[in-house]
Amino acid sequence: MKKKLGLVSLTLVTASVLAACGGGSDKTASKEKPKTLVISTFGLEEDKMQEDVFKPFEKKYNVNIVLETGTSSERLTKLKSNPNSTVDVIELSQSNAADGVSAGLFEKVDTSKVPNMENLIDSAKELSADGSGPAYTLNSIGIVYNKKTAGKEIKEWDDLWDSSLKGKVSIPDITTTFGPAMLYVANNHKNTEAKTINGKTAFEGITGLAPNVVKTYSKSSDLANMFQSGEIAAAVVGDFAVPIITGSNPDVAYIVPASGTYANFNTININKNSKNKDLAYKYINWRLSQEVQEKTAVSLNEAPTNKKVVLNEETAKNKTYGDVAKRTNKVDSNLVNKNLASWINQWNRILNN
Secondary structure (H helix, E strand, O other): OOOOHHHHHHHHHHHHHHHHOOOOOHHHHOOOOOEEEEEEEOOOOHHHHHHHHHHHHHHHHOEEEEEEEOOHHHHHHHHHHOOOOOOOEEEEEHHHHHHHHHOOOEOOOOHHHOHHHHHEOHHHHHHOOOOOOOEEEEEEEEEEEEOOOOOOOOOOHHHHHOHHHOOOEEEEOOOOOOHHHHHHHHHHHHOOOOOOOOHHHHHHHHHHHHHHEEEEEOOOOHHHHHHHOOOOOEEEEEHHHHHHHHOOOOOEEEEOOOOOEEEEEEEEEEEOOOOOHHHHHHHHHHHOOHHHHHHHHHHOOOEEOEOOOOOOHHHHOOOOOOHHHHOEEEOOHHHHHHHHHHHHHHHHHHHOO
């Protein structure tokens, strides 16, 4: 974290004067130099992350945190290309984390060093059963739309295909956290009886949606400007970004279709080549703690994975929690990763040419 040079200099001068006068203490003189922990994370709401997650951890454990930010896929690709990077812990979407595990990038988690893993909800425990990094939040997708410019009330996924929304819709790019979930949505639009995704059927659905899609996006934070400028009237988005989008425009509403939604866990893994594994374990345990998750549920719109955290009705709004959590469907991360290269090519031919 950034330190103010003037304050540091003043502290050193004061310490020197006290020492010269016999007023210095052995405890002050022997205080250890802060260790450095490099965290690769999403670049969303960084000010609030600093306040509720990073700075309290730095203070408690005498640490300087250095951040690497970007999309989940960008940061995983970077780590793949340089496994000896200085990154100690990395926060990723579920499918990217599964890819990293398959590539052998991560430390197998020793649960005895993360006591808060015992407090995880059952679905999060299942995700870490093979030694993968634990999930610190659960999110899912819904639809945000401008009630004045959409031309109709939007209630279900199928409404996105309505001709009244031609050139008015934005969806997450295939390479983002929820890009593959769009294929599930498109698949079910064509075949509501589908139990799993069929690539051919899914891309038939995407082809049908294409006239309505004015832009795909990589960063959900960009949607606020797109709504504000009138560039779009509706979008598919992860619930973690809803406050950013709806807060800037009172005409924009968020709905989760009654037919269900698609879920994603964000997870934390340790780079197997990290030189700070003990400190990395402390950070993971911190991120899973009741204390931190109660704060981030409010400030970062993160649904908790620690079952000791209980949200009131206002805090639970726009989160994958309660009734919404019960309506979530899984995206098969292994299936996605197996087919992603082919799917990206098909996606780009249809939407990005």
